[in-house]
Structures are given as structure tokens and as C-alpha cells.
Amino acid sequence: MTTGILALQGDFREHSEMLASIGQASVEVRRPEQLDALDSLIIPGGESTTIARLILRYGFTEPLRAFCDSGRPVWGTCAGAILLAKQVNDLDRPGIETMDVSVARNAFGRQVDSFEANVEMKGLAGGPFHAIFIRAPIIESVGARVEVLGRIEDGAIVAARQGNLLATAFHPELGGDTRLHEYFLTIGAAERPKAGAGA
Numbered sequence: 631m632t633t634g635i636l637a638l639q640g641d642f643r644e645h646s647e648m649l650a651s652i653g654q655a656s657v658e659v660r661r662p663e664q665l666d667a668l669d670s671l672i673i674p675g676g677e678s679t680t681i682a683r684l685i686l687r688y689g690f691t692e693p694l695r696a697f698c699d700s701g702r703p704v705w706g707t708c709a710g711a712i713l714l715a716k717q718v719n720d721l722d723r724p725g726i727e728t729m730d731v732s733v734a735r736n737a738f739g740r741q742v743d744s745f746e747a748n749v750e751m752k753g754l755a756g757g758p759f760h761a762i763f764i765r766a767p768i769i770e771s772v773g774a775r776v777e778v779l780g781r782i783e784d785g786a787i788v789a790a791r792q793g794n795l796l797a798t799a800f801h802p803e804l805g806g807d808t809r810l811h812e813y814f815l816t817i818g819a820a821e822r823p824k825a826g827a828g829a
């Protein structure tokens with residue numbers, strides 16, 4: 631089993647270190663052809679406009695959409711969550727646009743560029759997840775097939791899942807708590823659409 635980490639820009643290295651610490655092999659993905667060999671994919675945090683530009687430049691748009699449609703697990707963290715969203719305010723070019731959520735970039739404003747919060751996460755045993763937010767987005771609304779997994783104190787949605795697609799507004803690869811990476815690895819073949827189901 632190999633997890634790919636889209637390595638066009640952003641903190642892909644921290645994800646691969648986190649995965650290595652729980653015994654999961656990963657590869658840095660820089661060409662669309664690499665996607666074929668992967669069992670799952672992480673789209674890291676960084677700058678979503680930059681990653682979106684590189685996705686277009688290197689011909690990743692359709693291959694990434696097909697990867698999401700294939701039912702293999704895909705996890706977008708922070709900028710990665712922005713790229714997965716079907717609707718984003720203020721992104722000047724298309725992302726992957728596959729998850730039925732609406733996301734607001736830089737939702738916490740300049741005064742609170744970064745902060746940490748304990749997030750009660752549905753499906754995660756062992757207490758709240760200590761989450762690090764860096765110029766983070768929030769998930770403003772979710773479609774009917776999307777499950778909200780976590781909110782911060784004021785009610786803003788910061789983690790959600792739609793079948794094989796997982797989005798977190800924060801940076802679970804920073805901070806040393808491996809539970810979300812472990813959770814991601816449990817999203818598996820069960821989520822793959824059955825042949826002919828037209829998902």
C-alpha cells in the first residue's frame with residue numbers, strides 16, 4: 631500500500647514524515663502518471679493559488695479528478711481542502727472541484743493568522759485533536775452527502791468527509807498526533823464505487 635503526497639508546493643515533507651512514523655510508505659507525486667500506482671493521496675497545505683497554478687501547468691486537473699472518482703482515499707489539508715472543494719471564494723483558477731463543500735479561504739483574517747485549538751473529532755478515539763491552523767480556511771457549508779467530522783468552538787466546520795474524500799482546514803501533519811493519519815489509512819476499498827454504480 632502506497633500513499634502519494636502531491637509535492638508541487640507546500641508541506642508535503644511533513645506528511646511523509648508523519649506517515650513514515652506510523653509505518654506507511656509514501657511517495658512524492660510530481661507527475662500525473664505517478665497517480666496510477668497509488669492507493670491513496672494527500673494534498674498538503676501550502677498556498678492554494680500556487681498549487682492550483684501548478685496543477686494546471688503540469689496537467690494534473692483531470693487525472694486528479696479521476697483519482698477522486700476512482701474511490702481511492704484522498705485527503706486535502708488546509709490548501710489541499712480548498713483545492714478539493716467544489717466552491718471556493720477567492721481562488722483565481724479552478725482547483726480539483728470534487729467535494730460537495732463550500733470553503734472560504736483565509737477565513738480567520740490577518741489578526742489571527744495562526745492559532746491552535748482542540749477539535750472534538752467524530753470517529754477519533756482518545757480525546758480532542760490538538761489542531762494547528764495557519765491562515766486557514768473554514769468549510770462554510772456542506773452538501774447532503776458530506777459528513778461533518780469536526781468544528782471549532784464557534785461552530786465553524788473544520789473537518790468533513792464525503793465517502794473517500796477527507797478535508798481538514800488545519801495541519802494534522804504538524805504537532806505529532808498521528809491519529810488523523812491513521813484514520814485516513816482506514817478509509818479504504820470499502821469506499822470504492824462498485825463497477826457500474828455511476829458514482
Ligand code: GLN
Pocket residue numbers: 674675676677678679707708709710712735736764765766767
Ligand atoms: N491560506 C492558504 C491558501 O488559501 C492556505 C494556508 C495553508 O495551507 N496553511 O491557500
